[in-house]
Amino acid sequence: MSGFEVLGLACAIFQTINFAHETLNICIALYDKQKTPDDEVQEMANSMVVAAEKVTSICDKNSKRLNKEITQIASNCNNGALGEEITRIAKECTKIASLLKSEVEKITRLDASGNFLITIKAASMSLWKKSKLKRLNENLSSYREQMQALLITQIWTITKASNLTRDPGFHNCAGDIQDFISNLEKGYTKIEDLLKRQAASTQAHITEQFGIAKQDKCAPTNGICLRVTKYRTRKYSM
Numbered sequence: 001m002s003g004f005e006v007l008g009l010a011c012a013i014f015q016t017i018n019f020a021h022e023t024l025n026i027c028i029a030l031y032d033k034q035k036t037p038d039d040e041v042q043e044m045a046n047s048m049v050v051a052a053e054k055v056t057s058i059c060d061k062n063s064k065r066l067n068k069e070i071t072q073i074a075s076n077c078n079n080g081a082l083g084e085e086i087t088r089i090a091k092e093c094t095k096i097a098s099l100l101k102s103e104v105e106k107i108t109r110l111d112a113s114g115n116f117l118i119t120i121k122a123a124s125m126s127l128w129k130k131s132k133l134k135r136l137n138e139n140l141s142s143y144r145e146q147m148q149a150l151l152i153t154q155i156w157t158i159t160k161a162s163n164l165t166r167d168p169g170f171h172n173c174a175g176d177i178q179d180f181i182s183n184l185e186k187g188y189t190k191i192e193d194l195l196k197r198q199a200a201s202t203q204a205h206i207t208e209q210f211g212i213a214k215q216d217k218c219a220p221t222n223g224i225c226l227r228v229t230k231y232r233t234r235k236y237s238m
Contacts, residue, residue: 010180042104074154085150089143
C-alpha cells in the first residue's frame with residue numbers, strides 16, 4: 001500500500017478548509033465593516049473552488065484505489081468507520097465551499113449594481129448573514145480538528161512506514177501533494193505547520209489551475225492568516 005491517494009485527499013480537504021476559512025473571514029469582515037468588496041474575495045473564492053473540486057475529483061476518479069487504501073489503513077488501525085468519516089468530512093467541506101461560492105457571487109453582483117452597502121445596512125440582514133457565516137466557520141473548525149485527528153492517529157501512523165518519498169510513484173504526485181508528504185516525513189504533523197510550509201506550492205498550483213499571475217501570498221500562522229499583497233497586508237482570525 002502506498003497511501004498516495006488517501007494522503008492526496010487529506011491534503012485537498014485541508015486546502016479546502018483553509019481557503020474556505022479565509023473566504024468566510026473576508027465575507028464576515030465585509031458585513032462587519034460595511035466595506036465594498038475587492039478582487040481579493042473573488043480570488044480567495046476561486047482558490048477554494050479549485051481545492052474543493054480537487055476533493056471531488058479524487059473521490060470520483062480514483063475511487064477504487066482510494067477505497068482500497070482506506071480499507072487497508074482502517075484494518076491496520078482497527079477503525080472500520082474510517083472511510084465513512086473521511087467521506088463525510090469531504091462532502092461537508094465541498095458543500096460549504098459551494099455555499100460560499102454562491103455567497104461571493106451574490107456579494108459581487110450587489111457590488112456591481114451599487115446595492116452592496118445599501119443591502120448590508122439593513123441590520124436584520126447583516127446580523128442574519130454574519131450569524132450564518134460564523135456557524136459555517138465553526139463547522140469548518142470542527143472538520144479541521146477531526147481531519148487532524150484522523151491524519152495523525154490513523155492515516156499517517158500507517159502510511160509513514162512506506163517511506164513514500166522514496167517510492168517510485170512519489171514523483172507522479174502533484175507538487176502540492178509531494179510537499180505535503182515531504183513535510184509529514186520531516187515531522188510537521190500539525191495542520192497549521194503543514195499549511196504554512198505548503199503555502200507557496202499551494203499558491204503555485206492554484207495559479208496554474210486558473211492560468212493567472214497572482215501577486216499575493218497567504219500563510220496561516222498560529223491561527224492567524226496574514227495575507228500580503230502588493231498594496232496591503234491584511235489579518236483575519238481563523
